[in-house]
Amino acid sequence: MNLEQVSKLESKLLVSTYDRYPVLLHKGRGVYLYDNKGRRYLDLLSGIGVNALGYAHPAITKTIARQAKLLVHTSNLFYHEYQGRLAAALTKISGMDRVFFTNSGTEAWEGALKLARAYAQANCVQGEQPKFRILALEHAFHGRTFGAMSTTHKEKYRLPFAPMVPGVEFVQFNDVADLERKFDSTVCAIGFEFVQGEGGIRPVSGAFAEAAHKLARKHNALLIADEIQSGMGRTGKWFAYQHYGIQPDLVTVAKPIAGGLPLGALLASEKVSGCIHPGMHGTTFGGGPLACAVALQLVTILEKEKLLSHIQKTGSYLMEQLHKLQAKHPGIVEVRGQGLMIGMELESAELAKQVFQQMLKLGTIVNRTDETVIRFLPPFIIKKQHIDTAVRQLDQVLAKSTTAVTTTGRNK
DSSP states (O other): OOHHHHHHHHHHHSOSOOOOOSOOEEEEEBTEEEETTOOEEEESSHHHHTOTTOBSOHHHHHHHHHHHTTOSOOOTTSOOHHHHHHHHHHHHHHOOOEEEEESSHHHHHHHHHHHHHHHHHHTOOTTSOOOOEEEEETTOOOOSSHHHHHTOOOHHHHGGGOSOOSSEEEEOTTOHHHHHHHOOTTEEEEEEOSEESTTTSEEOOHHHHHHHHHHHHHTTOEEEEEOTTTTTTTTSSSSGGGGTTOOOSEEEEOGGGGBTBOOEEEEEOHHHHTTOOTTSSOOSSTTOHHHHHHHHHHHHHHHHTTHHHHHHHHHHHHHHHHHHHHHHOTTEEEEEEETTEEEEEESOHHHHHHHHHHHHHHTEEOEEETTTEEEEOOOTTOOHHHHHHHHHHHHHHHHHHHHHHHHHHHHO
16 A cells, blocks of 8 residues: 555544654664655654664564564463563662553553552551642653643643543642642652653753652652653663662653563552552553563663663764754754753744654654654664764754744744
8 A cells, every 4th residue: 555545544544643744654674764665764763762772673573573473462360481580670770679561651650650649548647638649740741541641731631631630730840949839748749750751851950850859758758750751771871860869769661661562661669569469450461471572682682782871972972963053053942851862942833843844854753842842762773874964964954944934934
């Protein structure tokens, strides 16, 4: 089928939830994707942070083929060999104690919210006010299920489905004074992304993270780290919170963990996991043998090939090149991020839209988030020559797009 046929079939039969780019993808290899006509695209988005090792990585494809011949799925009523081994690997790199496997990031976040409420109830002191409130941050995005959506800040995600789950309040981003005003003994948890993804690649400040950690300890509340986009090496450390020297009580992981297969995980400290017992929570697809075998292989590759160091070096190089563009193009407001999780904020939504559309035409995939931010989430295996190609294209596109947007504005 060609692009027109596929688009027509989908418009007739699929629920209208996506504005797709006009590209019919056929295969991928390394850092490149190929459409049905054989055109090559440099992928600087990696399936929105999922394809950490790019496409058709030989060790990953070999693991998938081997395990698919043995066992793809079994219910969590039985053992298989990979959950325990993967949990051992995840607890080692995270400093956490226990793991609950899910099939997505939003499911992991739902589990974290439930566990926070369960911990509060298990540790409730007679005569105290009910401890149920959850604090989240402005610009936050945690998923699209009701609990996750209730802790997601933007109204466009929330309003069509109101009312939300009660008990959630938002804190101004990086505002310690606002955090201190809203944090009291009724708070059971504060949860946030140490580097916000969908919200525009915004790192929380060290002062804010430290204040949140201290207040959580003071009020016996939990600190939940959303590492769904920033985790598993994306920022140059295994998890973004490790840049801050802070240990959360709960950590949610997903996107890159299984190299493109659906898998998520909720990592918990011993004190918190002790308030969950069999029957209180569960999942059908989370932690299946195929996904866990691949995730275990991914962790092995990241360690063996020293990819965290590579991410730090190539991320610094990409940041440096984007700062050079910023000095040249006044339409770039700010470049921010960590490792290979970088956002380039532009002066208008229209300019950002022009840039990602024109980059796609030139054969490079980025995307626009938070209206004005061009987001870069390339595969961990990206090299300097790929970055150089993308930066040359960005230079060209920014020059043309800035002129076009300025001219359009004048004509209005």
